[in-house]
Amino acid sequence: MSAQTRAVARAALFGLLSWVIPFVVSFGLFPLKKTNAALFSTLMYLVVLVTAGALLNFYFRKRAVSVREAALVGAAWLAINLICDYPMFAFGPMKMTPIGYYSEIGLVYLTYPIFAVMAARMAA
Numbered sequence: 001m002s003a004q005t006r007a008v009a010r011a012a013l014f015g016l017l018s019w020v021i022p023f024v025v026s027f028g029l030f031p032l033k034k035t036n037a038a039l040f041s042t043l044m045y046l047v048v049l050v051t052a053g054a055l056l057n058f059y060f061r062k063r064a065v066s067v068r069e070a071a072l073v074g075a076a077w078l079a080i081n082l083i084c085d086y087p088m089f090a091f092g093p094m095k096m097t098p099i100g101y102y103s104e105i106g107l108v109y110l111t112y113p114i115f116a117v118m119a120a121r122m123a124a
Helices: 003-035 037-059 067-090 098-104 106-123
Strands: none
Touching: 003 037, 003 067, 037 067, 037 106, 067 106, 098 106
16 A cells, blocks of 8 residues: 555545544534534534544644645545535435535534644644
8 A cells, every 4th residue: 555545545534533523422412402502513613623633633643744735634524524414414314405504514614624724834
């Protein structure tokens, strides 16, 4: 397996984790959505932010951080999150309109590329 193939596989695995971790946490916090939707949204955003920081730290562990690679990884994680969400929010039990989805959930995933690029710029 070449180094580039390993990097792509590693980015994909961490991208999947960037979706799974907040998804699992959301189950524990979901009852809060009915009683305090704003707090639920804030907590979920913080979960995504902490997940981004932790996964980027592990992804770039023991090697140089490049802004270009961080941008590519962040964009890949954004795409992975949107793709993983699509079946659930387009057809599944939590069906939403596209406007509802992006205003409530989808835009939060922009955290991954923005955080990745900003952190990489600070590390460079």
